[in-house]
Every structure is written in C-alpha cells, then in structure tokens.
Amino acid sequence: MADGAGTILRETLRIRLRALGFDAVRFARAEPAFGDGLNAWLSDGNQADMTWLERGAAKRGDPALVLPGVRTIIMLGVNYGMADKPAEATPRWARYAQYSDYHDTIAAALVEAGAVLEEVGGIGPADHRHYVDTGPVLERGWAARAGLGFTGKNAMLISREFGNWLFLACVLTRLDLPPDAPLPGKPPEATGTHAGQLCGKCTRCIDACPTKAFTAPGVIDARLCVSYQTIENKGIIPRELRAGIGNRIYGCDTCLEVCPWNRFAQASREILVTARPEIARLSLAEVLELTPASFAVIFKKTAVKRVKLAGLLRNACIVAGNIGASECVEALAELAATGVPLVRAHAVWALARLGQRERLQALFSAETDSAVLAEYAAENLCAGADMSARAVIS
Ligand code: SF4
Numbered sequence: 001m002a003d004g005a006g007t008i009l010r011e012t013l014r015i016r017l018r019a020l021g022f023d024a025v026r027f028a029r030a031e032p033a034f035g036d037g038l039n040a041w042l043s044d045g046n047q048a049d050m051t052w053l054e055r056g057a058a059k060r061g062d063p064a065l066v067l068p069g070v071r072t073i074i075m076l077g078v079n080y081g082m083a084d085k086p087a088e089a090t091p092r093w094a095r096y097a098q099y100s101d102y103h104d105t106i107a108a109a110l111v112e113a114g115a116v117l118e119e120v121g122g123i124g125p126a127d128h129r130h131y132v133d134t135g136p137v138l139e140r141g142w143a144a145r146a147g148l149g150f151t152g153k154n155a156m157l158i159s160r161e162f163g164n165w166l167f168l169a170c171v172l173t174r175l176d177l178p179p180d181a182p183l184p185g186k187p188p189e190a191t192g193t194h195a196g197q198l199c200g201k202c203t204r205c206i207d208a209c210p211t212k213a214f215t216a217p218g219v220i221d222a223r224l225c226v227s228y229q230t231i232e233n234k235g236i237i238p239r240e241l242r243a244g245i246g247n248r249i250y251g252c253d254t255c256l257e258v259c260p261w262n263r264f265a266q267a268s269r270e271i272l273v274t275a276r277p278e279i280a281r282l283s284l285a286e287v288l289e290l291t292p293a294s295f296a297v298i299f300k301k302t303a304v305k306r307v308k309l310a311g312l313l314r315n316a317c318i319v320a321g322n323i324g325a326s327e328c329v330e331a332l333a334e335l336a337a338t339g340v341p342l343v344r345a346h347a348v349w350a351l352a353r354l355g356q357r358e359r360l361q362a363l364f365s366a367e368t369d370s371a372v373l374a375e376y377a378a379e380n381l382c383a384g385a386d387m388s389a390r391a392v393i394s
C-alpha cells in the first residue's frame with residue numbers, strides 16, 4: 001500500500017478503535033523477530049507448570065505461524081488505572097481483580113474491532129485474528145515494538161501515558177500498514193532480556209519483590225512469584241513461600257505499584273472494564289466464610305472465578321496465618337475440619353501460626369488425607385501416630 005494511503009488508513013483505524021474503548025492503539029510490522037528470550041526463559045524452567053507457554057513457543061516466535069500472510073500487528077491497550085491509589089486494606093487484591101473480567105469485555109470489543117478492519121480496510125473475516133492475553137502472541141514484546149511502551153525491569157509493559165496499568169490485546173491482520181516507531185533507547189525485546197529500556201538506574205521493583213522472584217532485570221521465576229502461586233498454582237503453596245505472600249489474597253502488584261512511571265497513570269475511562277469495588281471491601285473473615293453459592297454471586301464475571309472457591313480459601317488461610325487474624329480462628333477451624341483437602345492443609349498451617357495447637361491435635365485424629373497429614377507432620381503435631389496407616393492417597 002502506498003505510504004500516504006497506508007498512513008491515512010492507519011490513522012482512520014486508530015480513531016475508530018479508540019472509539020471502541022481502547023486507550024492505546026499502536027501498529028507494528030509483523031516479522032519473525034522475537035523468541036530467543038522466551039526460549040531461554042522456558043529452558044530455565046521459569047514457567048513453572050504453565051506448560052501452555054511451551055506449547056505455543058514456535059508460534060510466539062513467528063506470527064506468520066498464527067496467521068499466514070500477516071503483515072501488521074495492531075497492539076491495543078485498555079487502561080485500568082484507578083482515580084485514587086487503592087487503600088492499603090487487608091486482604092489485598094491485585095488491581096485487575098477489582099474489575100469485571102477483562103478477558104470477556106475486551107474479547108467482545110475485539111470482535112467489533114475486526115468488523116471495523118473489514119469495513120475500513122476492505123478485508124474479509126479470514127484476514128485478521130485477535131487475542132487478549134491467552135493467544136500465542138508475545139503481546140508485551142509487540143507492544144514495545146509498536147511504541148506503546150517499554151518492557152520494564154519488572155517485566156511489565158510500561159506506558160508513558162498510563163504507567164503499569166494497561167491490559168493488552170492484539171489484532172493480527174493481512175492489512176499492510178505503516179508501523180509506529182518504538183520508544184527511543186535500546187531495541188525492544190519480547191521478553192526481559194533487554195528489559196529496562198527507560199528504567200535508568202532504578203531497581204525499585206526488584207528490591208520490593210516480597211519473594212525475591214527476579215532472577216535478572218525483567219526475568220521473573222514464576223515458581224517464586226506470588227501472582228503465580230496465588231492464581232496459577234492449583235495445588236499446595238510451598239511452605240517456604242507462604243510468609244512472603246503477606247496479606248495478598250489474589251495476585252501481587254508490588255513490582256508494579258512501586259514503579260515511578262505510575263506518576264503518569266490516569267483513571268480508567270471504564271468503557272471496556274467496570275470497577276467492582278465491593279471485592280476490596282470484603283473482610284478476611286467474610287472471605288473465609290464464603291460458600292459455593294456466595295462465591296458464585298460475588299465473583300460472577302470477575303477474574304477471581306479462575307481460582308475457584310477452594311483456591312481463594314487456600315489463599316485466605318495463608319493471609320490469616322501471616323497477619324495473625326485471631327478473629328478468624330473459628331472459621332479456620334471449620335475449614336480445617338470440613339474443607340476440601342487443599343483448604344484443610346492451609347487451614348492447618350494458619351491455625352498453627354495462630355497458636356491453636358490443642359485444637360489441631362483434636363482435628364488431627366480424624367484426618368486421612370496425605371497432603372493434610374504432611375502439614376500436621378511439618379508442624380510436629382502428629383508425634384507417635386502411625387502415618388503410613390492413616391494416609392489415604394488423594
Ligand atoms: S508480582 Fe509480586 S511476587 Fe511476583 S515478581 Fe512482582 S513483586 Fe515479586
């Protein structure tokens with residue numbers, strides 16, 4: 001496409017896509033540019049059990065494997081900045097969890113974006129594909145390539161307009177459009193290997209990480225990360241990481257919150273996301289007393305559904321143990337007696353932190369699950385018991 005016509009088409013699309021609710025709309029030339037950093041990160045095992053990252057590695061390195069004939073990647077950002085800094089409440093929720101599930105709302109807008117491309121660009125439905133977060137596309141890398149921001153030492157995409165608070169989505173298209181320029185500095189990379197383009201000497205994110213999950217600037221070992229452990233890990237959270245979780249019940253924003261680039265953050269327009277302030281108002285005791293029915297109602301259409309009730313109760317037990325929530329002892333004892341094994345195991349840990357050894361010794365006599373028994377054993381609460389005869393492999 002001739003440069004002038006391409007530029008007019010690109011700017012028309014930028015206006016139309018912004019009108020759909022996308023706050024940042026940037027264009028990159030699709031080429032097999034990325035992948036080495038990702039492969040190194042994967043071969044080091046940093047992805048923990050997120051094996052879907054390995055399965056899509058080849059496609060992540062070459063967008064033509066995702067959409068043959070692709071010429072342009074349109075990177076889209078949705079600002080989820082808050083008008084006021086969230087209060088330091090306990091329990092603490094990642095900011096994105098305090099909104100409606102962006103996957104759903106942005107996916108609907110991406111369908112509309114596809115219709116805009118067809119109308120304005122004269123292409124067909126087979127000439128574009130879109131993803132929000134879960135596709136085989138290195139969204140952060142392409143966003144940096146398109147100049148939407150840069151990859152910080154915290155491994156996040158940092159925008160000079162919105163700080164650290166952007167949801168990313170992308171549209172791959174066969175439309176040939178002139179690319180936007182990346183930000184000045186070192187060449188943007190897909191993963192953290194050259195992260196920190198505009199960080200300067202700052203290392204606040206790395207220093208603030210509660211579990212020391214950074215192995216290098218821009219490289220996070222997911223196995224040590226609170227976000228991974230409280231959201232992606234569906235099983236027992238390693239005992240040695242529990243203290244570092246502190247009062248974080250779902251996700252962790254610490255390495256985002258401390259970033260000085262957030263001085264440019266703006267309040268969300270809330271066109272494609274809707275604030276759910278009631279979530280942050282839940283007390284820890286209220287979370288520990290959730291039932292399947294109340295969980296379904298309160299977290300309907302939010303990302304928190306992803307951890308399911310058992311995962312959230314597991315996390316709440318850890319917070320209770322960490323902050324010494326004595327007002328939660330009864331709820332924890334109930335969970336240690338009647339919860340599913342995953343929850344019972346963490347309730348035992350929390351009750352031990354709260355000094356409830358006698359109560360735990362009483363509960364121990366009825367326990368048969370091997371994972372829960374391991375928690376009793378780690379707390380020296382089963383002296384003399386024949387563990388091999390008790391354990392039922394669950
Ligand atoms: S999300 Fe939290 S735990 Fe994970 S790297 Fe950032 S600060 Fe560390």
Ligand code: SF4
Pocket residue numbers: 152153154155158196198199201202203204205206255258259260261
């Ligand atoms: S906190 Fe500092 S080092 Fe970390 S991403 Fe922000 S500017 Fe870069």
